[in-house]
Amino acid sequence: MRKKVTIVGAGNVGASTALMTAQSGLADVVLIDIAEGVPQGKALDIAQACPLWGSAVSLKGTNSYSDTADSDIVVITAGFPRKPNMSRDDLLHANAEVVKTASASIAGTSPHSIIIVVTNPMDAMAQLSWKTTEFSCKRVMGMGGILDAARFRAFLAWELEVSPADIETTILGGHGDQMVPLPRFTTVKGIPVSEVMKQKRIDTLIQRTRNGGAEIVGLLKSGSAYYAPAAATFQMIRSILLDEKRLLPCAAYLNGEYGVKDLYVGVPVVLGKDGVERVVEIKLTKEEKSRFRESCVAVKKLVKKLAI
Numbered sequence: 001m002r003k004k005v006t007i008v009g010a011g012n013v014g015a016s017t018a019l020m021t022a023q024s025g026l027a028d029v030v031l032i033d034i035a036e037g038v039p040q041g042k043a044l045d046i047a048q049a050c051p052l053w054g055s056a057v058s059l060k061g062t063n064s065y066s067d068t069a070d071s072d073i074v075v076i077t078a079g080f081p082r083k084p085n086m087s088r089d090d091l092l093h094a095n096a097e098v099v100k101t102a103s104a105s106i107a108g109t110s111p112h113s114i115i116i117v118v119t120n121p122m123d124a125m126a127q128l129s130w131k132t133t134e135f136s137c138k139r140v141m142g143m144g145g146i147l148d149a150a151r152f153r154a155f156l157a158w159e160l161e162v163s164p165a166d167i168e169t170t171i172l173g174g175h176g177d178q179m180v181p182l183p184r185f186t187t188v189k190g191i192p193v194s195e196v197m198k199q200k201r202i203d204t205l206i207q208r209t210r211n212g213g214a215e216i217v218g219l220l221k222s223g224s225a226y227y228a229p230a231a232a233t234f235q236m237i238r239s240i241l242l243d244e245k246r247l248l249p250c251a252a253y254l255n256g257e258y259g260v261k262d263l264y265v266g267v268p269v270v271l272g273k274d275g276v277e278r279v280v281e282i283k284l285t286k287e288e289k290s291r292f293r294e295s296c297v298a299v300k301k302l303v304k305k306l307a308i
């Protein structure tokens, strides 16, 4: 039987993730939203593209969680996106209600699913979803680091005039302004980036990466980025469905790793059929450690406000 992926929220990020999943042919897709007609219409539209892609998966748009029953993966994108001059953190209380309700419904209808949280502020929302569902922490995670890393890779590739496929990097910390890009672990086909680019230029691109989401919000005027967020989410879906065991930066529950306890924050993890199969600890310099701590403090502050 084909796997089933439910996407909560049929807005920009949700519909784009549904499209990429359907196009891959890897799983049937259910799109659920509170807006009546929207998930149904978008699912029908994507379903009519499947013959063109040669994809045999089925799509369903719905307003009822009963249609999402026994999903293998549930992606939560429901909520509100940022507007210009808003940080991801400004969305905390409005989106907490949405994520809490969605998580409780998922726990009831898909008790064995793996949850990927995309709704911002994502790290705190992942922690909320985990608390609400009471799932094993291996089965609840957040999407952030892959997107931030992809932005950094794109900027480096454009500058160096090489394929972005040849750029590798990893990013730690919360999916917010205090993310921790790691130039020390950034390479161009194995060559340290410091060998091919001046430090000042690397720092400029790191700053553009930190501001990557806001740059797009500023251009769009209403709404935030969705194509790259959906592609990053789909990379997680694929690694889980195909048990690829990709090593990817995701928000995962830390219980002592990196010296952090009881907090969801971005770290490199191995993603496979069981979800977060392993948190990979890398040895950090003093400066990297202190930036990571600062980022954790910022996430912790948000979690505290949720009083969960």
Ligand code: APR
Pocket (backbone or CB within 6 Å): 008, 009, 010, 011, 012, 013, 014, 032, 033, 034, 035, 038, 077, 078, 079, 080, 081, 082, 091, 095, 098, 101, 102, 118, 119, 120, 121, 223, 224, 225, 226, 229
């Ligand atoms: N249940 C289901 N769907 C909901 C609920 C709910 N309780 N509340 C809101 N929604 C739906 C809205 O009806 C809308 O269709 O969530 C969708 C959000 O879509 P967009 O407004 O297009 O937002 P999007 O760009 O997709 O971003 C969603 O992802 O990247 C993050 O910061 C972003 O938190 C935001 C989320």
